[in-house]
Amino acid sequence: MSHTDSRSDPISDEMAIELTGLSKQYGDVTALNSVSLTVRRGEIFGFLGPNGAGKSTTIDILLDFVRPTAGTATVLGYDAQDDSMAVRQAVGILPDGYHLYDRLTARQHLEFAIASKGSDDDPIELLERVGIADAADRKAGGFSKGMKQRLVLAMALAGSPELLILDEPSTGLDPNGAREMRDIIRAERNRGATVFFSSHILEQVEAVCDRVGILRNGELVAVDTIDALRDALGTDTRLVLTVESVTDDMVNAVAVLPEVTGVHADSETRLTVTCAPETKTAVMHALEAAGGTVVDFDIEETSLEEMFAAYTTDDDTATSSEDEDDRELVAPSAESEEVRA
Amino acid sequence: MSWTVVARKDFRDARLSKALWAITAAFVLLSAGMAVLYATVPELSQDIGELSTLGYLTLLLAVTTLFVSVAAIVIGAGAIAGERDRGSSKLLLGFPHSRADVVLGKLIGRTAVLGVAILAGLAVTLGVILALLPSFSPVDYAIFAAVTLLFALVYVGIMIAVSATTGNGGRAMAFGVGVFVLLEFLGDLLAPAVMFVVNGFSFGGLAAVPGWYAFLNVVTPSAAYQNALGWFLGDGTAAALTLGGMLDGAVPFYLTGWASIAVLALWLVVPLVLGYRKFAAADL
Numbered sequence: 001m002s003h004t005d006s007r008s009d010p011i012s013d014e015m016a017i018e019l020t021g022l023s024k025q026y027g028d029v030t031a032l033n034s035v036s037l038t039v040r041r042g043e044i045f046g047f048l049g050p051n052g053a054g055k056s057t058t059i060d061i062l063l064d065f066v067r068p069t070a071g072t073a074t075v076l077g078y079d080a081q082d083d084s085m086a087v088r089q090a091v092g093i094l095p096d097g098y099h100l101y102d103r104l105t106a107r108q109h110l111e112f113a114i115a116s117k118g119s120d121d122d123p124i125e126l127l128e129r130v131g132i133a134d135a136a137d138r139k140a141g142g143f144s145k146g147m148k149q150r151l152v153l154a155m156a157l158a159g160s161p162e163l164l165i166l167d168e169p170s171t172g173l174d175p176n177g178a179r180e181m182r183d184i185i186r187a188e189r190n191r192g193a194t195v196f197f198s199s200h201i202l203e204q205v206e207a208v209c210d211r212v213g214i215l216r217n218g219e220l221v222a223v224d225t226i227d228a229l230r231d232a233l234g235t236d237t238r239l240v241l242t243v244e245s246v247t248d249d250m251v252n253a254v255a256v257l258p259e260v261t262g263v264h265a266d267s268e269t270r271l272t273v274t275c276a277p278e279t280k281t282a283v284m285h286a287l288e289a290a291g292g293t294v295v296d297f298d299i300e301e302t303s304l305e306e307m308f309a310a311y312t313t314d315d316d317t318a319t320s321s322e323d324e325d326d327r328e329l330v331a332p333s334a335e336s337e338e339v340r341a
Numbered sequence: 342m343s344w345t346v347v348a349r350k351d352f353r354d355a356r357l358s359k360a361l362w363a364i365t366a367a368f369v370l371l372s373a374g375m376a377v378l379y380a381t382v383p384e385l386s387q388d389i390g391e392l393s394t395l396g397y398l399t400l401l402l403a404v405t406t407l408f409v410s411v412a413a414i415v416i417g418a419g420a421i422a423g424e425r426d427r428g429s430s431k432l433l434l435g436f437p438h439s440r441a442d443v444v445l446g447k448l449i450g451r452t453a454v455l456g457v458a459i460l461a462g463l464a465v466t467l468g469v470i471l472a473l474l475p476s477f478s479p480v481d482y483a484i485f486a487a488v489t490l491l492f493a494l495v496y497v498g499i500m501i502a503v504s505a506t507t508g509n510g511g512r513a514m515a516f517g518v519g520v521f522v523l524l525e526f527l528g529d530l531l532a533p534a535v536m537f538v539v540n541g542f543s544f545g546g547l548a549a550v551p552g553w554y555a556f557l558n559v560v561t562p563s564a565a566y567q568n569a570l571g572w573f574l575g576d577g578t579a580a581a582l583t584l585g586g587m588l589d590g591a592v593p594f595y596l597t598g599w600a601s602i603a604v605l606a607l608w609l610v611v612p613l614v615l616g617y618r619k620f621a622a623a624d625l
Binding site for chain 2: 060063064065066067084085086088089091093095096097098099100101103104108112113115116117152155156
């Protein structure tokens with residue numbers, strides 16, 4: 001794999017982020033294991049994974065907060081370790097687990113950000129973009145989590161960075177705030193910036209990302225568009241059928257069909273069937289043969305949450321500790337209703 | 342000049358620390374209060390025989406030594422470690438500041454805060470002196486202020502260096518207090534202890550005191566600060582002569598005020614370089 005530190009290299013120049021065999025050991029613990037990844041300029045890249053998968057460690061390496069044990073990271077053509085100042089000059093960052101200066105106001109935070117970048121932004125304009133201009137002269141110590149998140153985003157936008165690195169940007173935001181965050185992410189991309197953000201919240205990613213990478217236990221298990229990842233997981237479709245009354249006979253009749261992988265009675269009138277798409281008709285016939293009258297039916301694609309789970313969970317041999325990780329995944333509430341067992 | 346951005350931010354932040362305001366208030370009260378006592382209670386000025394700026398400053402020296410060192414712990418020991426502990430260092434270093442910028446910016450920002458506190462205390466005290474003492478030496482007072490500011494820079498530097506070695510705010514504070522105890526209390530034992538060892542684990546049979554023994558007495562930051570002021574204030578050589586009185590002949594160069602300034606400079610640079618190296622290599 002060719003790699004270069006030189007920014008003038010034409011290939012590097014098209015890459016916003018280039019990770020090559022990146023590893024990080026903390027004593028016996030492997031936080032990252034030989035991760036190689038390329039993020040192109042101008043795309044919105046979602047970095048997915050359960051908590052503890054290594055997302056923040058990767059971002060910490062990009063910003064030279066943490067030094068890799070092996071491998072290299074290049075940001076906008078600059079080596080993340082040797083040329084960190086150039087990286088951080090060109091990047092806007094919303095870190096994870098940050099803390100604001102409680103005694104300083106929002107405006108003073110932005111003045112610091114603007115002076116640090118040497119840009120000529122207006123603090124109030126940036127605060128307006130994130131919707132907290134009215135709190136400009138309040139001390140950050142009294143801010144809610146959501147307001148803090150907006151303030152740090154405003155700081156990240158100072159100097160119109162070429163690349164925005166956002167670690168769990170929607171943390172602490174209400175749904176409205178999360179939507180505004182997505183709007184800002186899109187606006188920044190449209191301005192020409194690259195956006196790299198990590199999340200364990202799937203709705204965020206599906207809504208804005210051009211491509212996603214899925215990290216699990218320190219290893220990159222998939223990188224692609226969401227559609228391609230969904231396809232790669234197989235073509236199982238979910239049928240949601242409404243019948244007049246669900247009986248055990250109907251469930252059994254459907255369950256024995258060869259292409260059906262799952263049947264579940266959601267309520268007295270609703271059945272959810274997971275099956276290959278071409279089995280739809282057979283399912284309907286089996287149901288009617290067992291005495292059911294189909295009132296309504298709906299076809300659902302594999303949900304993002306299921307896709308994510310498939311990439312981040314081991315098979316039946318999964319250890320209990322890894323199951324623990326998966327529970328930290330947050331699904332959008334609408335979807336979790338649909339898959340409720 | 343990236344460090345100036347860090348320093349300005351830090352000054353704005355640290356000056357609002359309530360602990361610092363409390364210490365400053367205590368310093369102002371102590372410093373001005375001592376001036377009142379010195380001028381009104383005859384026993385305090387008996388040694389010197391007459392009321393003077395110099396006589397008062399000699400008394401004040403003990404107060405500033407303690408104030409500066411304790412205040413330096415309060416505002417310096419958490420400067421870097423505390424930010425790493427809370428996570429604001431990710432905000433700070435997410436911007437294009439090198440870790441050297443952070444160390445230098447913290448040093449200047451926090452020293453400026455302590456400097457303002459010192460100058461405030463000395464200004465209030467100046468009012469008391471002008472009102473109560475029959476004579477006033479502006480030159481002595483200015484020298485006192487200048488050397489005290491240098492001492493503040495050195496002590497804040499030592500605490501910033503301590504702070505740079507760890508990512509745990511509580512541990513940094515404990516290290517800071519430990520260093521303070523080491524320098525302020527055990528430092529006094531250094532010369533006799535070395536003498537004891539060198540003399541074959543005994544104090545017996547010492548005819549003349551060697552030069553290095555006198556030097557070890559002015560080698561800690563506080564002792565160097567006090568020796569420097571003793572040298573530069575009023576009849577300069579008096580203090581050094583007292584110290585060097587055990588020695589034969591003239592005051593050796595290493596007991597002069599300039600030597601003590603050089604010692605302070607070493608105390609400023611060496612700990613900071615060591616602390617910076619630890620910080621530069623650390624994972625945040």
